[in-house]
Amino acid sequence: EVQLVESGGGLVQPGRSLRLSCTASGFTFGDYAMSWFRQAAGKGLEWVGFSRNQAYSGTTDYAASVKGRFTISRDDSKSIAYLQMNSLQTEDTAVYYCTRGRRAGTWVFDYWGQGILVTVSS
Amino acid sequence: DIQMTQSPSTLSASVGDRVTITCRASQSISSWLAWYQQKPGKAPRLLIYEASSLESGVPSRFSGSGSGTEFTLTISSLQPDDFATYYCQQYNTWWTFGQGTKVEIK
Numbered sequence: 001e002v003q004l005v006e007s008g009g010g011l012v013q014p015g016r017s018l019r020l021s022c023t024a025s026g027f028t029f030g031d032y033a034m035s036w037f038r039q040a041a042g043k044g045l046e047w048v049g050f051s052r053n054q055a056y057s058g059t060t061d062y063a064a065s066v067k068g069r070f071t072i073s074r075d076d077s078k079s080i081a082y083l084q085m086n087s088l089q090t091e092d093t094a095v096y097y098c099t100r101g102r103r104a105g106t107w108v109f110d111y112w113g114q115g116i117l118v119t120v121s122s
Numbered sequence: 123d124i125q126m127t128q129s130p131s132t133l134s135a136s137v138g139d140r141v142t143i144t145c146r147a148s149q150s151i152s153s154w155l156a157w158y159q160q161k162p163g164k165a166p167r168l169l170i171y172e173a174s175s176l177e178s179g180v181p182s183r184f185s186g187s188g189s190g191t192e193f194t195l196t197i198s199s200l201q202p203d204d205f206a207t208y209y210c211q212q213y214n215t216w217w218t219f220g221q222g223t224k225v226e227i228k
Contacts, residue, residue, distance in 0.1 A: 047216060050217075105153075110168050110177065
């Protein structure tokens with residue numbers, strides 16, 4: 001059974017950093033891309049960043065709203081993806097979802113973690 | 123950025139009704155469109171990808187159609203488990219979502 005479990009969320013002050021982890025199981029982690037999305041309370045879904053697996057260059061891309069502040073990395077040996085969030089702003093407050101990217105033409109996200117809340121507030 | 127617009131924002135329906143949700147893209151996205159279902163406090167669930175392909179395990183009462191800029195999600199006979207919010211997502215250029223359609227009990 002495919003499982004994605006996020007951890008590392010919580011309350012953080014503006015300007016500080018936080019690192020989220022996504023621990024995967026039930027599939028060969030290195031065969032898949034991984035992506036992060038977020039959803040502010042009562043709002044819609046927003047793409048945050050994307051990490052290709054090694055077969056597709058292993059590169060990353062980011063939404064304009066987080067580029068230069070957030071970094072995705074992955075440890076294929078441990079089946080963990082990370083989202084390093086620096087210079088956090090109040091507008092980064094949201095539930096963050098880790099997702100698995102499946103190649104279907106381009107990339108579609110077929111499994112999502114349960115989500116983890118990040119609150120940026122003084 | 124490609125903008126996605128869903129209609130309606132809210133839909134009131136009864137069990138057994140046929141329900142249709144529309145999604146429009148601000149430019150052509152070919153068939154690179156997915157539909158997700160989200161229930162309160164839960165993660166989104168992939169229902170449809172490539173505009174009309176049913177994800178494994180999803181009931182056949184869900185179907186998708188369209189290409190280019192106009193897409194629809196249809197639920198042929200609404201079931202109690204289907205009351206939720208539905209999002210379309212384009213994956214032609216990065217990933218952007220519609221604002222969601224809440225399907226509520228009439």
